[in-house]
Amino acid sequence: MRSVLYAFFIVFCLVITPGMQTAQAASQPNILFLFTDDQAPWALGKSGHPHAKTPHIDQIFQNGAYLVNSFTTTPVCSPSRASLITSRYGSELGITDWLHPRTEPELGLKPDTVTWVKLLNDAGYRTGLIGKWHLGLLDKQHPTQFGYDYFMGFRSGGNVPKDPTLEVNGKDQKLKGLLPDILVDDAIRFISQESAKPFMLSLHFRAPHTRWLPVADEDWAPFKDLDPQIPNPDYPDLNTKRVKQMTREYLASVASVDRNVGRLLETLKQLNLDKNTIVIFSSDHGYNMGHNGIWHKGNGHWVLNHNPPATKNIPKGQRPNMYDNSIRVPTAVLWPGVTKSGQIVKGTVSNVDWFPTLLEMAQVDLPENLTIRGTSFVPLLKQADVTDWDNDFYAEYSTKHQSHTHMRMYRTPEWKLIRDFLNPERDELYHLTTDPQESKNLIHSHDPHVKEIRDQLHQKILSNMKSVNDPVLKQAEQGS
Template sequence: MKRVLTALLLGTAALLCAPASSARVAPPSAPARAAQAPNVVVILVDDLGWPDVSAYGGKDVSTPNIDRIAASGAAFSNGYVAASVCAVSRAGLLTGRMPMRFGFTYNINDEGDEGAGLPTSEKTIAERLKPLGYHTGAFGKWHVGAQDRFYPTNRGFDEFFGFLAGETVYVDPKTPGIVTTPTKADAGKPPFETRRGNGVVIEGPERRKVDNFNRYLTTEITDHAVDFIDRASRGKQPFFSYVAYNAPHWPLQVPQEWYDRFAHIKDPVRRTYVAMIAAMDAGVGRILDKLEERGIRDNTMVVFLSDNGCPVQFGFCNDAHPWGAGKFTYLEGGVRVPFLFSWPRAMKPQGIVDTPVSSLDVLPTILHAAAPKQAMPRELEGQDLIASAHYKGPDSRLLVWGQAPVFAARQGQWRLWRSDDWHQTKLHNLAQDPWEKTDVSGDHKAEAEKLNRAVEGFAKSLPAPLWKLHFTRKVMIDGRETEWVY
């Protein structure tokens, strides 16, 4: 586990020209596209740290099926999400906009934020694809609103199977063959014995309760995603499948057969987390297998990414790597995630690509492919992933994040972190200090001032949050004192 991926940490980043937190700028020209609208599968996983995908060279966890996406496309080593916490990040992916721009600033608390959700004024990927003739389905974790107006089948999805909360129990812990492992954050507490509230698994527009508490939820999500692809591929419509695994999010539960494969990992918490990743990876394999079986893999766009980094408080993150943890923070490990993309008909394999990309790029890429002659909606902020995969230009893309009171910005090797309530601003040189431990703002005032101006402009442009900040907290992550925002 104590292994730092030095070659990747110090690799040269080739950056794009449009800031992810500003109006969309035309990216470099992409290669010629397929004439037929592609099918689209977006696989979003939960709390998966950057180093725990073996496509990037890590050895702790083998993810052969996720790696298949990279083998036929690209593994972006500088892949980012819109926020370092679940609900906010998902809102960015689904809309192609920084969520803070429409007041979706803070996470949704399952019990204390009644009425919080993705505003109906913001169109989801599914709502943009439906008018283009797509059949759409969502499977797994939703977490962008539980009320009817936010419900998936009212937000462009024809089908839904999953749960609406931020977390739920994978399976009844009394089920034979299931390992449930307490973490240092909940040691001594009894495991969940049931699913409650918005953690109950439901399906369809009627919100039918699904009686499946004796079956492992990761497998259940895969089953429904595979069935959807099988049925949709027999029709004449292109399809969009949003597969939102809650793995490997806490609580830590996994079938014994997967746990047994990692006997060499002595820490049961880390072992369970790794086994959960492996079980999820097998589900990704089944999805890819179904696409190949149906003869549609070449013209299916597959995107794989995590919603944020790994949460250090549970004790299962890869603490040998600077990007191995950071959920709730604006260290790199909070927003820099595994991010893989493939569309064989339109893009040849590119391997590891250092060009920075954002989850905000997913929607523009899909729309460009589905309707290449239509003008891109001006409110979208991202760029085309295929153009990014081929880009060899200068380091110039600006990325800005923020959930007040904490903000961050990155351009090239320079990364700025700012806390308004701590009255601190720090500048780090990622090429020399990927752990973000040495503040060099005093020696590089121009770079610090430039990024701070970008943060200030972003912060001043935002509307008031639609619901309140829950709390901030001082935390230590791998020797780095930083601030949580929730």
Template sequence: MTINKSIVYYGLVVWGALCMQSHAVEQPNIVVIVADDLGYGDIGCYGSETIKTPHIDALAANGLRFTDFHSNGAVCSPTRASLMTGRYPHRTGVTSVITAHKHRHAGLALEETTIAEVVKSAGYRTALFGKWHLGYQPKYNPVHQGFDEYIGFVAGNVDFHAHLDQVGEEDWWKQDQLCPEEGYTTDLITKHGIEFIERNQNQPFLLFLTHEAPHYPYQGRNDPVQYVPGKGLVGSPKGTPETYKEMIEVMDDDIGRIVQTLEDCGLSEKTLIFFCSDNGPAGLGSAGGLRGKKSHVWEGGHRVPGIAYWPGTIEAGRISDEIVMGADLFPTIADLANAPLPEGVTRDGVNLLPHITEGTSLESRPMFWANWRGMAVRQGRYKLVTKPKRFEDPELYDLESDPAEKLNIASEHPEKVEELLKQLKSWHYEVTDGVKKIL
């Protein structure tokens, strides 16, 4: 069935306007900052002793740090589909990486409702600067998915200076048009974020800053272009720990500039900042002692930093051990914006706002991950991991006593294996039933 989005969103606009009139509380601004391939152990407040991240650490020290925050995918595109829709990526058909090599035709279905579309109904100005990775064709551009403004790249990664994708195509866009711009990717994303905040300080806004750092090619501010004709981006195997460290520290400096801009505009206490990573680390990153890295369904592939910062609303220095996921940001942001959620659409995320602002406990719920490497389900302290598709060779881990997933206790708890395996199969068949994969 084809959804007439103009009719749906006219209704949402009218309802949103009524909601705005009935709420005396001013709508807060929302800034979501997403790092790319940043591991659980890659920043100071999560245990790094070598990479200095004073600005991100300050967000945690003066806000709320999650110890058990998870991306909904272990690679880029699925996670971003969940952030945009509040749904498991499998419901959207975005189950793997939308690559520059093979998937230039594919993208997040326009029938999906994004969080940007939802908050626009409540009067928010919306922007995304940085990585999109949910479709190469102009029809899939963020400006056709609810964002008023977009500048950045649509591929999984680009040369940080030349802005060429993995196959050598120009990939720097303003709205849905190619528009080359000189500069280091991290700094450009920050520049446009600052300008957006300054232009929109007198109205509520939703701003996504989706960084490329520290994804390869591993390049610092003064490093040369690493795209080689016929070979593509050559930075992946040639990076050094020093360059990786610099990339994260530059991003941290730029996050500090965003926070300072909010302070200068008098918006600090009117703005929620949420910082996270899209998945676990690649080769040079640290999973902080967790098993696995990017693309794995073990903890190292999807347990990532997650920080909420809102001066005057979130108590400084709080630490949350609740199990949460990226899809939770959708209903949380909608609640903040006093924006109604579309009806008739399955949402997998839960509203974190009472927990973030008041410390309310969350109800226990299962969480799921699945890709070509494996499948997993988490319920409370227990996590079951299997091979993909056929649910073979189940492994069971007690994450309270064994967060590194070193000890498989499946043989000791056959009843728990059976229980979680049943949940995993039920979820898998539900989220894939009738869903057209786009890749």
């Protein structure tokens, strides 16, 4: 009798399970979080670049919501990624600059850190991370300790664009092929697995981080002979030849990501998952390519024929910064049934906002008594009448490798103040409305209105530093 009942139970499960999967899929969406490395907000066809080849990424931006004022709290890899996954500032987590594998091999996320990935996993999501981690090398800092069921990629920040060494099934292996292609091959395998659970896949490309080449021939072909337009060719003493060469290589790397994004979008369609999968595209920070005379991100480098001399804390050739091109990130959300084609979201959001936003998308409650710094921007995606949205933005960056700084920034839609509490001679104030390129520093202006704005923003910085218990606060208050 028991064997008959057992056989009936097996048949019952086989018959019922597909329907149960469908019901669950209808209630909780899949989430595909595409995350690039060093992706400039300007390096997309959708954002108007004359040479960018990004038709597939542009589809996400065009068919979903384009968040034109999306920023990162820190314009460099590790602290930005830490803020993304925890909704906390790097100064709270002890991660204020990129994690150096040789000088600080034990630094990373603390094991008791709560992440939105863990909360989604606890709520029934099958979770995976493919690609770059850069939040700790030790086993106690492994992605699977923070809510990911599956990991394939590399724990450190560095890798190569061809024949990379990756962690596969817990062991490092040298694989043949181009890194973006290898990562997406694995992402397609993950998405294609049969499961009763909805999936959340974080796909962290390393492109378009340097080294940019090699890429596939088809990705390099449009750029190899290109004489690209550059943003400010008349910048004094700009090394135009180098900027143009780097632009070609950078855009080719972006194209390699785009081609692979196209493969993923096609996979979702073929598996009939596109109607119930939220597709997110974003990056850890922005990028400069000759803008303001520099290239790179928040730990920028001058790209001049003759670099300014070194100072006490800033080596020759370095230009730490919090320009908009460094802190702004290209972001789009394609949420079937919610976002609209061609939707533009102008409200200011940042990477600390993903934690509550993703939980709300997945219909998972935010735990009580959990400290997070972000706000869900689901109302903006749903085009709700949000009249009191806060468009101010606070950010921080204490550099400690190529340079030593304690930069703290407060930005409104009209003004931006950057204080370097370690090097006060580097303070900057920009009127973004009249000077969006941030080319005229007004920090020493004698205009009474400008001085009033500067003092107001300074107090905003101090207030934010107090709220997160910033270890630099005492030094900042002494210098006020």
